[in-house]
Amino acid sequence: MERVVMKGCEAIAEAAIRAGCRFFAGYPITPQNEVPEYFSRKMPKVGGVYLQGESETASAAMLYGAGCTGIRAMTSSSSCGISLMSEAIAWMAGANLPVVICNVMRGGPGIGSIQPSQQDYFQATKASGNGGFRMLVLAPSTLQEAVDMVYSAFDLAMKYKNPVLVLADGFTGAMMEPVVLPPAKSEEFLAAERKENEAWACTGRKGAAQRHHLGCGVVPGMATRMPLEEKNKLDFAKYESWKTTEVDYEDYQTEDAELIITAYGVAGRISRSAVDLLRADGYKVGLIRPRKIHPFPEIAFEKLDYSKLRGILSCEMSIPPQYYYDVDAVVRRRTPIATCLRSGGEIISRNAIIEEAKKLYGAK
Amino acid sequence: MEEKIYKRPAGLQDNINGYCPGCFHPGIGKLIMSVMEEFDLLERSVMVDGIGCVASNMSYIGIDELNTPHGRPCAVASAIKRCSPETIVVTYQGDGDLASIGLAETMMAANRGDNISVFFVNNANYGMTGGQMAPTTLMGMKTSTTPYGRNAQEHGYPMHMCEVLNTLTAPSYLARVTLIDVPHIKKAREAVKQAIQHQLDGKGFSMVEFVSNCPTNWGLTPQESIQFIKDKMLPEFPLGEFRNR
Numbered sequence A: 001m002e003r004v005v006m007k008g009c010e011a012i013a014e015a016a017i018r019a020g021c022r023f024f025a026g027y028p029i030t031p032q033n034e035v036p037e038y039f040s041r042k043m044p045k046v047g048g049v050y051l052q053g054e055s056e057t058a059s060a061a062m063l064y065g066a067g068c069t070g071i072r073a074m075t076s077s078s079s080c081g082i083s084l085m086s087e088a089i090a091w092m093a094g095a096n097l098p099v100v101i102c103n104v105m106r107g108g109p110g111i112g113s114i115q116p117s118q119q120d121y122f123q124a125t126k127a128s129g130n131g132g133f134r135m136l137v138l139a140p141s142t143l144q145e146a147v148d149m150v151y152s153a154f155d156l157a158m159k160y161k162n163p164v165l166v167l168a169d170g171f172t173g174a175m176m177e178p179v180v181l182p183p184a185k186s187e188e189f190l191a192a193e194r195k196e197n198e199a200w201a202c203t204g205r206k207g208a209a210q211r212h213h214l215g216c217g218v219v220p221g222m223a224t225r226m227p228l229e230e231k232n233k234l235d236f237a238k239y240e241s242w243k244t245t246e247v248d249y250e251d252y253q254t255e256d257a258e259l260i261i262t263a264y265g266v267a268g269r270i271s272r273s274a275v276d277l278l279r280a281d282g283y284k285v286g287l288i289r290p291r292k293i294h295p296f297p298e299i300a301f302e303k304l305d306y307s308k309l310r311g312i313l314s315c316e317m318s319i320p321p322q323y324y325y326d327v328d329a330v331v332r333r334r335t336p337i338a339t340c341l342r343s344g345g346e347i348i349s350r351n352a353i354i355e356e357a358k359k360l361y362g363a364k
Numbered sequence B: 001m002e003e004k005i006y007k008r009p010a011g012l013q014d015n016i017n018g019y020c021p022g023c024f025h026p027g028i029g030k031l032i033m034s035v036m037e038e039f040d041l042l043e044r045s046v047m048v049d050g051i052g053c054v055a056s057n058m059s060y061i062g063i064d065e066l067n068t069p070h071g072r073p074c075a076v077a078s079a080i081k082r083c084s085p086e087t088i089v090v091t092y093q094g095d096g097d098l099a100s101i102g103l104a105e106t107m108m109a110a111n112r113g114d115n116i117s118v119f120f121v122n123n124a125n126y127g128m129t130g131g132q133m134a135p136t137t138l139m140g141m142k143t144s145t146t147p148y149g150r151n152a153q154e155h156g157y158p159m160h161m162c163e164v165l166n167t168l169t170a171p172s173y174l175a176r177v178t179l180i181d182v183p184h185i186k187k188a189r190e191a192v193k194q195a196i197q198h199q200l201d202g203k204g205f206s207m208v209e210f211v212s213n214c215p216t217n218w219g220l221t222p223q224e225s226i227q228f229i230k231d232k233m234l235p236e237f238p239l240g241e242f243r244n245r
């Protein structure tokens, strides 16, 4: 295990290469330019492919093509760039392709701002394209988590034959932090996996009994399409299975907590340090921080003892709030929910969270 | 002793095609597959289909095949070729797909010189969606969205994709052919062979444009549609090899 100090975007790219990513296509957009730049330097050295697409639309289409060859493949972009990718993201979900997408979020809507935000929560968790598909959505709050999540995203994509989204933000992408880099997957492992993927990849029949056909409504490995409703049902069953296998959240000091602060990503990191300060001040406060925001960790809220709770403070860098609505849906008015919000590229402040928490907490 | 001189190419599935009577689409697919068979490439090729009548191919083509978002075949194919250089990668696209919604993808794959072969079916309209105006629609031509005929003021002029791509440095083979009679079909097959040979030789981007028909949306019989190609399409879209190196 190597411990190094790296910039967020570069660490994300390095983690992907160590995870065996051998194809990257992307289009410049702040605050993630260092991701494609890093890939363009490193891919020739590991025998991988780097392609600068003519747009995000094309870059995501390139990812679709690469995914169809059974290689580990990725793209990254930011917010309005992800909107352009939504066409191919829907296709990759429909075609069950194992690809990784990274969104280093900036302010919105539209061109918004180049500063960090969390304004793509709905897009990421509900509808990154048409047709009601779902992705696993990993939301790192530190650089170490970003590295670990990108690394695992490729395994998850291969395991479930589904696009996996890493939802980072401009803060995590731009900061420098010490990280422990995971070991690089061996060439033998990657070659064996690719060989295995020939069971469904579209690279020529190579003597197979039947040809391969990939596209929306086709299960990889099949020669042709199945009725779309049947395919929708198969995909739905996969998404449902994630509720038991893929729920992932941090439960911090919730045991005796009378107030829960909840947040994901960078807001989750800031909230965690607010919890420490509030605890030092004698407030019984805990944190629920989803590491995956899809599937949403309903269980974390279900298991709370609402008779003891004074309320929940939901924090995020989005106005109007988005994450809040998922919290609200599971809490179902069993306790008051307040929000602490920033937006448009403004970083949420620890002091503001502490102040809101104290208001909701009332007398100690 | 009888001798077999004609058969269904091995690269076609044993299905009856559902293209409209007299449409050139199935003939073009058959040409491509017969060349693949001749070059012994059926086991190592993939066809990337655009969206449109072109995508009906999925029921007929026997080689590996991908459906792609409308207009993106050249981007998809470029990535496949770079990830799997030993695979022969061809696209099959209509004029709406290649020259309108996918113009950037087409131009940039050509400009990068990606080592793929593009088969472009120019039938002067959007066949699948009911015959709307395409970038290749002729001046004065009535379509379902140019009910009074295409006019320059509102719609501009037909786009000539071979000529447009011929302004770029990277492409290695560009040709325009048609299928109106046997001599032309033979020339078309020769162009398909050239395109695939360029890819086999690693020369980069190749494209064959087929001046095609759409009897259904043109409101003509198959026979009349061939006459229309001779009288109207070919003067606008001259046949020939634009680049071969």
Ligand SMILES: Cc1ncc(C[n+]2csc(CCOP(=O)(O)OP(=O)(O)O)c2C)c(N)n1
Pocket: B050, B051, B052, B053, B054, B070, B093, B094, B095, B096, B097, B098, B121, B123, B125, B126, B127, B128, B129, B134
């Ligand atoms: C993003 C998107 N926009 C529009 C359509 C609708 N559509 C389906 S086929 C087609 C026309 C294709 O025409 P062309 O490329 O000329 O091919 P042809 O049908 O003539 O072979 C269109 C516009 C679509 N499928 N996807």
Ligand code: SF4
Pocket: B019, B020, B023, B024, B025, B053, B123, B127, B128, B213, B214, B215, B216, B217
């Ligand atoms: S609509 Fe036109 S292009 Fe499509 S199959 Fe019919 S004749 Fe051919």
